[in-house]
Amino acid sequence: MTLLPYVGSVINLGNSFSQATRPKNVGQMSDLIQEYRESTDKPTKDGWESFYNDRIGLDKIDIATDKTWDYVQRIKENLNSLTRDDVYEWERDLIIDKTFSGLQVQLDILEMVSETGDYRLSTPEEESKGIDGVVDGRFVSIKPNSYKSKREAGQESIEYDIIYYKNTKKGLVVTQ
Numbered sequence: 001m002t003l004l005p006y007v008g009s010v011i012n013l014g015n016s017f018s019q020a021t022r023p024k025n026v027g028q029m030s031d032l033i034q035e036y037r038e039s040t041d042k043p044t045k046d047g048w049e050s051f052y053n054d055r056i057g058l059d060k061i062d063i064a065t066d067k068t069w070d071y072v073q074r075i076k077e078n079l080n081s082l083t084r085d086d087v088y089e090w091e092r093d094l095i096i097d098k099t100f101s102g103l104q105v106q107l108d109i110l111e112m113v114s115e116t117g118d119y120r121l122s123t124p125e126e127e128s129k130g131i132d133g134v135v136d137g138r139f140v141s142i143k144p145n146s147y148k149s150k151r152e153a154g155q156e157s158i159e160y161d162i163i164y165y166k167n168t169k170k171g172l173v174v175t176q
Contacts, residue, residue: 010072010075011068011072013071013075014068014069014070014071014072014074014075015064015068015071017071017074018067018068018070018071019067020063020064020065020067020068021064021068025060025063025064025067026056026060026061026064027052027055027056027060032051032052032055032056033048035051035055036048036051036052039051103121105142105165105167105172106121106132106133106142107121107133108172109133109142109163109165109172109174110133110134110135110140110142112172112174113135113163113174113176114135114136115136116136118134118135118136118137119133119134119135119136120133120134121133122134122139126139130158130159130160131160135163138160138161139160139161140160140161140162140163141158141160141161141162141163142162142163142165143158143162143163143164143165144164144165144166144167145164145165145166145175147162147164148164161176162176163175163176164176
């Protein structure tokens with residue numbers, strides 16, 4: 001399968017928005033592929049397709065395709081109305097607003113959790129290793145509370161102490 005540049009990314013985005021290939025729609029792939037491998041001495045792609053068709057049904061691929069296609073069409077429509085000014089505003093928001101507020105939140109958190117008053121943001125080299133700052137002599141990573149589910153699911157591993165935060169109406173709430 002050969003796609004033009006960027007098209008795969010757009011399909012992936014449409015699939016992500018539509019949630020078309022979630023287990024409830026197409027089956028739990030990790031379980032199904034394991035079940036297939038256990039059912040044969042010599043797994044093949046054709047054998048897998050036959051197994052999937054018998055257990056789930058290839059019509060599920062058509063259903064997932066339709067869901068994703070709907071979102072790809074929405075993306076195309078929105079891209080057709082996109083202007084350079086929209087892109088400029090997005091870039092400005094990222095570079096100015098989000099960078100400032102994100103780094104300010106990190107600095108505020110480091111100050112809040114420091115027991116000695118010794119804290120700083122990471123250097124570019126430290127940042128490339130997943131370190132957001134140094135507090136009381138130890139490297140830390142700063143993540144929103146929502147990150148806990150990724151970590152607990154084993155989707156990501158950070159070797160430094162993690163400081164979690166949540167932005168509330170009353171201000172920052174920090175946990176370690």
